Amino acid sequence: MSSPRPTHVLIIGYVWPEPRSSAAGGHMMQIIESFLQAGWHITFSSPAGVGEHKADLAALGINEVCIELNNSSFDAFVSELAPDIVLFDRFMMEEQFGWRVEKHCPNALRVLETSDLQSLRDARQQQLKAHLKRNPEQDDISALFAPTPEQTYAHMADADLAQREIAAIYRSDLNVMISEYEIDLLTEQFHVPDALLHWCPLMVDSVPTEFVPFEQRQHFLSIGNFRHAPNWDAVLWMKTHIWPLIRQQLPDAQLHIYGAYTPPKATALHNPKQGFHVLNWAEDALAVMSNARICMAPLRFGAGIKGKIADAMLCGTPNVTTPIGAEGMHGDWPWPGAIEHSASAIADTAVQLYQNPQAWRQAQQHGQALLKARYLQSTHGPALVQRIKDCLAELEQHRRNNFTGVMLRHHQHKSTQYMSQWIEAKNRV
Known part of the structure; x- marks a missing residue:
């Protein structure tokens, strides 16, 4: 009797992970390590060029695949791979490839690794620019650090970036959130259901007891x-x-x-x-x-x-x-x-x-x-794996409970699909 097929994860990376260059790259590698410890097989793909500090994924037994934006070659690739789980690294990858995954692997759990809320970061950057324009030499910028959640929402809600990012969060089956503050902002201000969010901060294997004095x-x-x-x-x-x-x-x-x-x-x-x-x-x-x-x-x-x-x-x-x-x-x-x-x-x-x-x-x-x-990996790694397993086990009901996500996928993915196919056809000319 043949053994059951191991769980297969496809990661669609915004970039190839560079754990020694950024916290986002480090967090991705920590998530990958948690998946490997669970015995899952991983394929990492990205449309990005390879950076000079890229992690050696092949040494971990991870298959590496270069993919292209707005190219139907991805359809054949993902159909043949038939992953159980697809993890999108940042919301732009969900926008680009989410509709293709849903069309060709409808039963794959779609997970979004947000890294951080880019729309929150952008809103704060715009506030800082406006503040410095008014008060270029002001030393104390306390006002920028203490807005209420309602004020933060007001700064974010009208922006195209926020509307795109929150829509991608709703469309995903599960969203890996690195910050509890951002979970509270999403649930209390944007009314994202708790069932769509999972807290997984940066992780460490152990805590040293001796340091350079x-x-x-x-x-x-x-x-x-x-x-x-x-x-x-x-x-x-x-x-x-x-x-x-x-x-x-x-x-x-x-x-x-x-x-x-x-x-x-x-x-x-x-x-x-x-x-x-x-x-x-x-x-x-x-x-x-x-x-x-x-x-x-x-x-x-x-x-x-x-x-x-x-x-x-x-x-x-x-x-x-x-x-x-x-x-x-x-x-x-x-x-x-x-x-x-x-x-x-x-x-x-x-x-x-x-x-x-x-x-x-x-x-x-x-x-x-x-x-x-x-921050212990021994706590957060298994918790993430278990949350994903739970979502997979109840995927049909889980999606039914997220009607807003279903509705957004129906409308946004159709428009994205047609735009992508138009770009692909234009590129052939």
Whole structure:
């Protein structure tokens, strides 16, 4: 008697995962590892070009397939593969390929890995731009960090990006959410049913108990992919407002800034005389984080949760951030560092933590406790797998309960299908 066919997952990636370049790439690899531990077979596909820091998926036994946008070759590919589960990496992939999956694999569970709510990030970016236009030199931007959920919804709801993203969430059978804040926003303001959402934050295998001690560490550190707009904005804010204030108090202080895909506009900020070092991509991000004394994460806009801060906790490195940086990360647990609202407060607190071994070690301990409480892979990996299994077992009823999603798929996918077929026909000419 033949053994049953193993569960087969098709992942449609917006990009090929780069776990050492971005938190999104790291989270994707953590999800993949959870699937592999469940004994599932994985095929990873993407229409994107291969980046220079791409993970070696083949070494994990994962089949890699290049696919094309607006090309019916995908139809034959997905029909032959016949996956049990299709995971879309960000909502744009659901828009592009969702109707094809539904047409050729109607019984496949459709899962959307949101990474973060891009429409939330975009709305906050627009608010920041408007604020800075009105108040270019204002130090305290507390008002941007404390809107009510209703105000946040009002800023998002009329935007095309929000309407597209929330529609993709409704159309999917299950949505992997990295931030509890975003789950609350979706359920309370956009009225997305709880049954469509699953919390799965960044995950760590274990929590270290020993770190490089305070006395052996030096320098401030900032790290993040420069292609991610919030990271670039944070670097500019440090350059123009925060770092000069730190140097006034610590004239010999050094800030080391690492980031994948460093553009010329970033390297132009490199100034050793000011202690401001732009050092491109870190070959081993955890190594440089482990030797830094303070992680700087002054994010003025963004969404999701922050990989740099999770890495800082993993390395025992206290961080100084904003409410945006801390959002969705700590629940009721003490913060492993400080959360501030202005450039001056960020600078003052960073200097205090840098010089105070007792406060520094307490922040480090808070990070250890937080990782154990909220980020263990042994908790979240199996929980995600089980949630997917439960949805598969009740798929027909699960979809029937989501009539809004059924309705949106009917109308949006028809229009997307015709547009895609028109583009494909045009490309043949």
